[in-house]
Amino acid sequence: MRRGTVGYLLCLPYIVHFLVFMAYPLGFSLVLVFHKWDIVSPMKWVGLANFIRLASDSLFFRALYNTFIFLAIHIPLQIAVALFFAELLNRKLRLIGLFRAAYFVPVVVSGVVVTILWQQLYADTGVLNKLLAKLGLGRVPWLTSPSWAMPSIAIMATWKNVGLYIVMFLAGLQGIPRELYEAAELDGASKLQQFFHITLPMLNPVVVLVLVLSTIGGFSLFIEPYIMTGGGPLNSTLSAVLYIYKQAFYFYRMGYAATLGFAFALIIFLVVALQRRFVEREVYV
Amino acid sequence: MYRPRWSHVLSYSVLLAGALVFVYPFLWMVAASFKPEAEIPSFGLVPSRPSLESYRxxxxxxxxxxxxxxxxxxxxxxxxxxxxxxxxxxxxxxxxxxxxxxxxxxxxxxxxxxxxxxxxxxxxxxxxxxxxxxxxxxxxxxxxxxxxxxxxxxxxxxxxxxxxxxxxxxxxxxxxxxxxxxxxxxxxxxxxxxxxxxxxxxxxxxxxxxxxxxxxxxxxxxxxxxxxxxxxxxxxxxxxxxxxxxxxxxxxxxxxxxxxxxxxxxxxxxxxx
Structure with missing residues (x-):
């Protein structure tokens, strides 16, 4: 057999999988967005009705707003905490591997476990409020107040993911040549100046990565609000995927659910493109 | 360069506090699953009367x-x-x-x-x-x-x-x-x-x-x-x-x-x- 033919044969699993599970769904989503369909009765062409509905759907905008609230808290918190611990781990200390392993435990565990656990920690008479009471502070209505619920989920998500970013920042820090700091020291740069003019710019690729992965994560939130709050109170934790899920499987509006998916995917592309455009820098080594 | 030891002590304390933040909740969860219902909101890791009731x-x-x-x-x-x-x-x-x-x-x-x-x-x-x-x-x-x-x-x-x-x-x-x-x-x-x-x-x-x-x-x-x-x-x-x-x-x-x-x-x- 000719080697070229063998190449195609070896790639056949991917080609078939791509056609069935990527190309077809992508094409079919373009059909769905112009239809009304409950799976059972025949599809009905509705033209642009789904998009018109979307443009005036307050829950769609609410889900979008909730996602941006989540990202506005999650991203800075994640970068600050991850950088802080990565800097500490980057010193020549013993037991670094053990600490790294400990910070990483929540990363490998299912989001379902983390959510059930934090639901108890966040309970009105739960561990966190008891801790606050011991410190002489008031109770926080973590999951029961519409203004606290999304920030609470953002804090939980940071706790779950930050171990991964600590490891990534640590690898980034270890890649920065020592001479840069030595040269800066000779020129009399303070530690703070070194951080802002050497460390941070050199870590730019990792920062961009954290931004992009967190953004995708924010738009993929599902099981956290599903278990903790069901999207409430007052839709304050309704996430993009939870809303798609509700439209599709509570109300059987496949056309509209596909339209929501289409819109959120477009917004993800846009946000990630903007982040790369404004944050990404060339790093010279 | 000589580094005073207290900076190491400080680093370790912070690292340890961090480790507690990430691991303690899991230990608490395991302990709580063996606790009687009324004890669950407490911090402690030792149930007064461990039981398998929750698992049952x-x-x-x-x-x-x-x-x-x-x-x-x-x-x-x-x-x-x-x-x-x-x-x-x-x-x-x-x-x-x-x-x-x-x-x-x-x-x-x-x-x-x-x-x-x-x-x-x-x-x-x-x-x-x-x-x-x-x-x-x-x-x-x-x-x-x-x-x-x-x-x-x-x-x-x-x-x-x-x-x-x-x-x-x-x-x-x-x-x-x-x-x-x-x-x-x-x-x-x-x-x-x-x-x-x-x-x-x-x-x-x-x-x-x-x-x-x-x-x-x-x-x-x-x-x-x-x-x-x-x-x-x-x-x-x-x-x-x-x-x-x-x-x-x-x-x-x-x-x-x-x-x-x-x-x-x-x-x-x-x-x-």
Whole structure:
């Protein structure tokens, strides 16, 4: 057999999988967005009705707003905490591997476990409020107040993911040549100046990565609000995927659910493109 | 340069405090699952009267053993097939030349960027058309090939010396036996990375099972536990936490044994960007 033919044969699993599970769904989503369909009765062409509905759907905008609230808290918190611990781990200390392993435990565990656990920690008479009471502070209505619920989920998500970013920042820090700091020291740069003019710019690729992965994560939130709050109170934790899920499987509006998916995917592309455009820098080594 | 020891003490204290923040909640969860209901909101790790009551309730109300086997079946099938197909395609894309290779690789990179929100509903419709809803096929088949897995294998295979492959060809080896007899034994790091990432993602996935499975007997473990925690079946806190402990147990055990591999594999997801 000719080697070229063998190449195609070896790639056949991917080609078939791509056609069935990527190309077809992508094409079919373009059909769905112009239809009304409950799976059972025949599809009905509705033209642009789904998009018109979307443009005036307050829950769609609410889900979008909730996602941006989540990202506005999650991203800075994640970068600050991850950088802080990565800097500490980057010193020549013993037991670094053990600490790294400990910070990483929540990363490998299912989001379902983390959510059930934090639901108890966040309970009105739960561990966190008891801790606050011991410190002489008031109770926080973590999951029961519409203004606290999304920030609470953002804090939980940071706790779950930050171990991964600590490891990534640590690898980034270890890649920065020592001479840069030595040269800066000779020129009399303070530690703070070194951080802002050497460390941070050199870590730019990792920062961009954290931004992009967190953004995708924010738009993929599902099981956290599903278990903790069901999207409430007052839709304050309704996430993009939870809303798609509700439209599709509570109300059987496949056309509209596909339209929501289409819109959120477009917004993800846009946000990630903007982040790369404004944050990404060339790093010279 | 002399460093005063107190800075070390400070670093260690902060690192230790951090470790407590990440690990203590899990210890608390395990302890709470053995506590009587009234004691659960306390900080302590030692139950006054340890009991298995919470676990008894979980086993009573959820087919947890069956869901564990379902999860195992799904995660193992998906991982095995991602390794076999992923390395086949990765080999084809890195070591054989054919006309559409560049195009295929471009398509591969493109599909890695498509947000799943876009394909979720149409893929569910496909499952309905195939009559795969409430079958293992729906849980397994869509995951049998992973673009990211192929990508990692391709990158890794590029670094294998061409001489080895040429020598095998002269000895009359076919391409498949080159892949499985020569390339596979040389590719342990890539296999471990793809294997761990795939198994973990499959074991922890909950959205897709929630979309395609309604029948309790076919539910995977995260799905069964999530629905147990949400539905009225767990009015008590203890059983919810016990179910969460059972769900965490397999992956944490694996993590304890392969800790370094887990950390390094996950950190490698950075390559995606």
């Amino acid at each position: 309730i979980v086993f009573d109300r959820v087919p947890i053993g069956r869901s564990f086997l379902n999860s195992l079946l799904v995660a193992l099938s998906v991982t095995a097939s991602v390794l076999v197909f992923g390395s086949m395609v990765g080999y084809g894309l890195s070591r054989l030349s054919f006309k559409a290779r560049g195009l295929l690789f471009g398509v591969l990179l493109f599909t890695m960027m498509v947000p799943f929100q876009l394909t979720l509903i149409p893929t569910y419709v496909l499952m309905v058309k195939f009559r795969w809803v409430d079958t293992y096929l729906a849980l397994i088949v869509p995951g049998t090939v992973s673009a990211f897995g192929i990508f990692l294998f391709r990158q890794f295979f590029m670094s294998i010396p061409q001489d080895l492959i040429d020598a095998a060809r002269i000895d009359g080896c076919g391409e498949l036996s080159i892949l499985f007899r020569i390339i596979w034994p040389l590719s342990k790091p890539a296999m471990v990375t793809v294997g761990i990432l795939t198994f973990m993602a499959s074991w922890n996935d909950v959205l897709w099972p929630m979309v395609v499975i309604r029948e309790p007997k076919l539910m995977t473990m995260p799905q069964a536990v999530a629905l147990f925690a949400v539905g009225g079946r767990a009015e008590l806190l203890g059983p919810k936490l016990a179910a969460a402990v059972l769900l965490a147990l397999p992956i944490i055990s694996a993590y304890i044994f392969f800790q370094r591999h887990f950390v390094e594999s996950m950190a490698r997801t950075g390559l995606k960007g």
